[in-house]
Amino acid sequence: DQQVKQNSPSLSVQEGRISILNCDYTNSMFDYFLWYKKYPAEGPTFLISISSIKDKNEDGRFTVFLNKSAKHLSLHIVPSQPGDSAVYFCAASKDSGTYKYIFGTGTRLKVLA
Amino acid sequence: GAGVSQSPSNKVTEKGKDVELRCDPISGHTALYWYRQSLGQGLEFLIYFQGNSAPDKSGLPSDRFSAERTGGSVSTLTIQRTQQEDSAVYLCASSFRGSSYNEQFFGPGTRLTVL
Numbered sequence: 148d149q150q151v152k153q154n155s156p157s158l159s160v161q162e163g164r165i166s167i168l169n170c171d172y173t174n175s176m177f178d179y180f181l182w183y184k185k186y187p188a189e190g191p192t193f194l195i196s197i198s199s200i201k202d203k204n205e206d207g208r209f210t211v212f213l214n215k216s217a218k219h220l221s222l223h224i225v226p227s228q229p230g231d232s233a234v235y236f237c238a239a240s241k242d243s244g245t246y247k248y249i250f251g252t253g254t255r256l257k258v259l260a
Numbered sequence: 261g262a263g264v265s266q267s268p269s270n271k272v273t274e275k276g277k278d279v280e281l282r283c284d285p286i287s288g289h290t291a292l293y294w295y296r297q298s299l300g301q302g303l304e305f306l307i308y309f310q311g312n313s314a315p316d317k318s319g320l321p322s323d324r325f326s327a328e329r330t331g332g333s334v335s336t337l338t339i340q341r342t343q344q345e346d347s348a349v350y351l352c353a354s355s356f357r358g359s360s361y362n363e364q365f366f367g368p369g370t371r372l373t374v375l
Contacts, residue, residue: 151302183366190264190351190366191303236302246355247293247316248364250302 150174151239153251161259166224168254170237173218177239181248182211182222185234194235195222227258262286264367266352272373273342281337281370285354292335293355293364294319294327298348306350309335310357342374 152171160166168182178199183191197204197211197220204211210223224231234255238248265284273279285292294306305319309329320326324342329335339346349371353364 153302181363188368190353190368192366193363196363238303246291246362247305247308247319248295248303249305250295252300252302 149252150177151237151249151251153237153254155254156252157255157257159257159259160227162229163226166222166227166231166256166258168222168224168235168237168256170220170222170251171218172220172239172249174239174241174249175218176241177249178242179240180211180213180220181238181240182209183236183238183250184231185236185253191236224256227256229258229260232256232258264352264354264365266350266367266370268370269368270371270373272375274375275344276341278338278340279342279372281339281350281372283335283337283352283354283367285333285335285352286365287333288356289354289365290332290357291355291362291364292329293353294335294337295351295353296348297351297369303351306337339372342372344374347372347374 181196182194184194185191195209213220234253236253237251267282292309295303297303308316311332324340327337349369351369353366355362355364
């Protein structure tokens with residue numbers, strides 16, 4: 148039962164353009180969402196998060212949008228840079244219980260110079 | 261400051277052997293999580309510690325898997341009688357306290373290969 152889905156395993160974008168990574172979830176009890184970035188042979192690093200009381204959160208070149216009715220979130224990176232090339236994981240959590248993250252399967256982003 | 265560290269970084273073992281994986285969380289972090297990433301899969305939750313107790317072990321795939329945490333710090337994940345399907349990257353994360361709003365910091369992982 149995949150509660151968090153990233154349906155695009157990979158994405159290629161030209162440097163300077165916008166990258167849009169998508170994530171869908173099924174559990175309406177999730178109230179906190181995060182994006183993590185992972186380089187090879189390293190652990191995931193936190194990128195940006197959003198609470199379910201918001202529909203948008205922005206941090207520099209990174210913006211996360213949350214559409215609760217559609218159970219969908221997206222990460223926008225603009226402008227994309229070659230150093231953004233990595234695997235991006237979407238994660239969801241409930242702010243109760245153990246606060247464990249439920250991760251998607253990841254999207255490999257390649258930014259072409 | 262020091263991040264989450266894990267050892268060993270790589271472990272190759274034969275089917276049927278026991279393995280121990282170690283995690284050193286960030287000092288002062290009370291919450292500790294173990295996840296694993298199998299090939300082509302997302303990160304799968306295994307177990308959560310708050311201090312030395314494990315209120316959520318729901319992700320442990322079988323009774324061959326166990327974990328402990330001592331002194332509210334170091335944690336070890338033990339896999340007994342390893343099987344080939346145990347091959348994965350095992351990731352440890354810690355956070356200041358158990359809360360969604362406290363970011364989980366991940367270690368680099370231990371890549372386990374069971375031959």
